[in-house]
Amino acid sequence: MNPNIRYPAVAETHYPSEAEALEELLSQLLSFDSGDPAHKGKSVRAILAPHAPYEMSGQVAADAYRTVKGKSFQTIFLLGDTHAFFFDGIATDSRHEWLTPLGAIPVNRSLTRKLCSSEHENIRMLDIAHDVDHVLELQLPFLQHSVEKGFSIVPILLGTNANNDQFADLLLNLLQPDSLVVVSTDLSHYPTCHQAMHIDSETIDAIVSLDLEKLDSRQKQLWDQSESASINMFCSPDAIKILLMIAKALGWKAERLSYSNSGHLPYDDKKEVVGYGSIVFYEENAL
Incomplete structure (x- = not known):
């Protein structure tokens, strides 16, 4: 290898x-017409999409990727909270390409190096964090099938003590008009x-209204009221907050x-479910 x-x-x-089966599935998922959305004719800058197996959350994810179908981006920033390898800080990746059954996607190594050499003290190349983590990988086939070819990616996993405020400021200085941000979260x-x-x-209401205080307050309230410590609002809290x-x-x-949860599937348990949502972020200026 x-x-x-x-x-x-x-x-x-x-x-x-x-590849053939994957292309066929993606074509089916992306073929649904969601009508006349508010973002139509606007410049899409970011999307939030789930990362469960496609049979569970693929349609919800497709609803997010339909907003960028046929569009061209130079660089796509992929953000998610780590799920497999736990570490302190923020991890990007030193490798040149990420591979899927649909082909290789180049990593924007200039930007990953710039991240690691920034004043943010806790960003590093940490390939092991990305090796088996599914959070960012699940977004790649959708990107390959949806957006115009020629983009590169900046893979970013968030660990503990990510220092969200400082990292958001750093990304603000790196984003360009032809950049897209993808946040991966259930x-x-x-x-x-x-x-x-x-x-x-x-x-979703708190995210759509860009209300960080409401999001934090609701999260604390849920933890305080829950009989089970395992019940959480989302699995990429840092990535969501940085995007907001x-x-x-x-x-x-x-x-x-769109929204769904695993309990809506005919074969899944309704007693313990996972929620899936898709959200688009856009600029008011018309394309």
Whole structure:
């Protein structure tokens, strides 16, 4: 195996490992027409999408990627909280390419090096953090199928003590008009199906209104009231909060696209579910 390539970790388990089957599935998921959304005719700057196996959250993810279908971006910043390897700070990746069944995607190594040489004291190349983590990988086939070819990625996983304020300021200085931010997160974890719909509705409302205080307050309230410490509002809290800081600073608007949870699937348990949501962030100026 080439040490300069990050190979797929969850092909087969989370999405088809054969290119033809994967393309067919993505085409089906992206073919649904969601009508006349508020962001139509606006400049899409960021999306929030889930990262469960495609059979569970693929349609919700597709609703986010439909907003960038056929669009061209130079650099795509991928953000998510680490799920597999736990570390302090922020981890980017030193490798040259990330591979999926649909081909290789170049890493913007100029920007990853710039991140690591910045004044932010806790950013480093940490390939092991990315090796088996599915959070960012699940976004790649959708990107390859949706946006114009020629983009590069900046993979970013957030660990503990990420210093969100400072990192948001750093990203603000790196974003260009042809950049896209993708935040990878699922929503509530392990409430009942009915509870999840209520929790996730409030979470999505807070995100769409760019209300960090409401998000923090609701999260604390949920923890205080919950009989189970395992119930959470979302699994990439730092990535979400960094995106909201950027969106507020740049005057972006946000729109809820779709929602579901695993309890809505015919074969899944409704007693402990995971929520999935898609949100688009855009500028008011027309394209």
